[in-house]
Amino acid sequence: MTILSEVTSLDAILGLDLPSADQAAANAALERQNSLTKPPASLGRLEDLAVFMASWQGTDRPAIKAAQAVVFAGNHGVCDKGVNPFPQAVTAQMVANFEHGGAAINQLCRASGADLSVVALDLDTPTQDFSEKDAMTEAEVLDAMRRGAEAVKPDTSVLILGEMGIGNSTIAAALAFAAFGGTAAEWVGRGTGSDEAGKSLKAQVIEQGVTLHKDAKGLSLLTAIGGREQAAICGAVLEARARRIPVILDGYICTAAVVPLFDANPDLLAHCVVGHVSAEPGHRKLLDAMGKEPILAMNMALGEGSGAALALGVLRAALECHNGMATFAEAGVSEA
Ligand SMILES: O=C(O)c1ccc[n+]([C@@H]2O[C@H](COP(=O)([O-])O)[C@@H](O)[C@H]2O)c1
Ligand SMILES: Cc1cc2nc[nH]c2cc1C
Numbered sequence: 001m002t003i004l005s006e007v008t009s010l011d012a013i014l015g016l017d018l019p020s021a022d023q024a025a026a027n028a029a030l031e032r033q034n035s036l037t038k039p040p041a042s043l044g045r046l047e048d049l050a051v052f053m054a055s056w057q058g059t060d061r062p063a064i065k066a067a068q069a070v071v072f073a074g075n076h077g078v079c080d081k082g083v084n085p086f087p088q089a090v091t092a093q094m095v096a097n098f099e100h101g102g103a104a105i106n107q108l109c110r111a112s113g114a115d116l117s118v119v120a121l122d123l124d125t126p127t128q129d130f131s132e133k134d135a136m137t138e139a140e141v142l143d144a145m146r147r148g149a150e151a152v153k154p155d156t157s158v159l160i161l162g163e164m165g166i167g168n169s170t171i172a173a174a175l176a177f178a179a180f181g182g183t184a185a186e187w188v189g190r191g192t193g194s195d196e197a198g199k200s201l202k203a204q205v206i207e208q209g210v211t212l213h214k215d216a217k218g219l220s221l222l223t224a225i226g227g228r229e230q231a232a233i234c235g236a237v238l239e240a241r242a243r244r245i246p247v248i249l250d251g252y253i254c255t256a257a258v259v260p261l262f263d264a265n266p267d268l269l270a271h272c273v274v275g276h277v278s279a280e281p282g283h284r285k286l287l288d289a290m291g292k293e294p295i296l297a298m299n300m301a302l303g304e305g306s307g308a309a310l311a312l313g314v315l316r317a318a319l320e321c322h323n324g325m326a327t328f329a330e331a332g333v334s335e336a
Contacts, residue, residue, distance in 0.1 A: 002149035003242035004235055010138055010219040013145075014264055018241050021055035021270060029054030029062070035327040039336075045295070049273070049315055050322035056246040056271050057157070061323055067114040067312055069160035069305050070151045070236060071098055071105060074144075074228035075126035076167040077135065078209070083202045084167040085193045088126070091166045094304075095120045098164070104302055105162060108309040113316070114160055119151050121228035128226075130174065131209035135226030141219075144228040148235025152245065159240045160275070160312060162250045162305020163229045163257065166192075172256035173282055174206045174225045178216060179263045180289045189252070189280035190301075218264035230257035237261060241271050248315070250308040251278035251301060255286055262290055276300060276307030 007013055029051045034040060041047060053062035073095050079088045097103045098118045109116040121144055127135040136144075152159060165171070169191030176187045184206040188199050213224035222231045237258055240247045249255050249272050261268040269290070276296040277283050287294060295311040328335050 002146065002152070002239050004142070004146045004149045004238065007142065010141065010223070013219060013238065016238070018238070019244055022058040023055070025058050025060055026051050026055035028060035029322070032060055033322065035329070036325040037328055037331050037333050038325070043321060046314070046318040046321055049318040052273065053246055053315070053319060056244050058244060062319055063323065064157045064316055064319060066153070066156055067112070067158050067160065068153050068156040069105070069109050069114040069116045069162065069309055071116070071118045071162040071164055071305050072121060072148060072229035072232040073118065073123060073164040074121045074168070075123050076165060076171055076227045077126045077129035078131055078170055078205060079126065079167040080129050081131060081201070081205045083170045083198070083205055084191065085198065086166050088166045091164055092120070092123045094164050095123070103304060104306050105304040105309060108306055112309050112312040114309055114312055117151060119147060119232060121147060121232055127228065130171070130225045131205045131212065134223050136223055136228070136231070138223055140228070141222045141231045144231035145235030145238070148232030149239035151232070152236050152239040152243070154243060156245050158312065158315065159236065159245050159247045160305050160308040161233050161236060161247060161254055162308060163233060163253050163303055165227060165229050168227065168229065168253050169280065170202050170206060171225060171227055171230060172253045173202065174209055175221055175230070175256045175259045176282055176286050177206055178210045178213065178221055178225060179259045180286070184210065186285065187282040189282055219260050221260040221263060233257040234261050237269070237272060241268065244271070247272040248275045248308040248311055249273070250275055250305045251303055252280040252283035252286065253303050254305070254308070255283060255290070255292070266290070275309070275311030278307065
């Protein structure tokens with residue numbers, strides 16, 4: 001059973017009863033941070049991350065017993081418009097590469113101690129071209145969201161999310177543009193290597209699609225623009241919330257995937273941090289619009305969950321300090 005097992009409409013999702021952060025655990029973790037042998041706040045963001053983990057795990061001593069990474073893969077009808085330098089077949093080929101351990105995410109998960117799974121979502125049935133019609137039916141969105149929720153292991157201490165989908169840098173820019181406005185061109189980047197002409201084609205296709213779907217709001221952005229891996233990421237984020245599992249989101253595509261949840265209610269992302277800021281220029285803009293500060297800036301733009309997996313190492317370090325350091329009293333160090 002998942003939080004979405006019995007849900008029969010997108011509207012019903014917004015009525016789900018979801019847990020909030022445990023403020024008492026957060027306060028106790030902050031009190032511990034302030035008692036540790038360091039000048040106040042000198043571990044900066046590491047302190048914030050320890051308190052964040054405490055607030056969702058509901059304990060002043062948060063821990064990572066099991067870290068799970070999931071890569072969701074989908075294909076997109078908008079590829080018919082030529083917005084992607086690589087052929088769509090690469091989505092399935094990279095899924096095989098993930099399964100055989102040959103991709104960057106396999107190495108990064110091993111390095112940071114995360115257990116990786118891959119969920120390929122109907123790769124032989126791409127979504128419809130959102131610049132011409134709705135990308136998916138409500139039933140298709142719900143199915144992908146449910147599969148996202150089902151991928152979350154209940155005993156996970158922290159969930160790392162990533163995606164793979166040729167053409168999905170166009171989907172990401174369209175979701176961001178639809179929710180936050182500006183011009184389509186401001187949200188478009190190189191993706192897997194589009195040149196200037198490729199970027200203006202992307203912007204033109206996005207302009208057309210977002211004009212067509214101008215009334216789409218909240219979760220209906222998934223029906224209008226798609227795609228399956230975006231819906232699955234939203235489903236996994238909701239399941240993690242129901243189970244109080246903190247989430248690390250990846251780059252531009254993964255952050256844009258949860259824009260429909262943010263647009264419906266920004267609090268739905270309170271248990272999510274963003275692992276890194278992607279080299280795609282739209283990502284910084286999107287993070288600012290969503291009030292999220294990334295953990296790392298590594299000039300990466302790969303996707304697959306790569307930046308999120310790397311940030312897991314920082315999260316682990318934050319908890320090592322939080323749980324392992326001596327207090328002033330224990331170490332006999334004088335306080336100010
Ligand atoms: O996550 C990012 O920041 C990111 C930035 C650019 C590209 N990607 C990856 O590249 C693919 C989409 O690029 P494209 O050019 O096919 O639209 C998709 O598989 C993503 O995982 C990912
Ligand atoms: C080779 C390749 C690997 C990827 N990983 C995520 N998106 C990708 C896109 C391409 C083209």
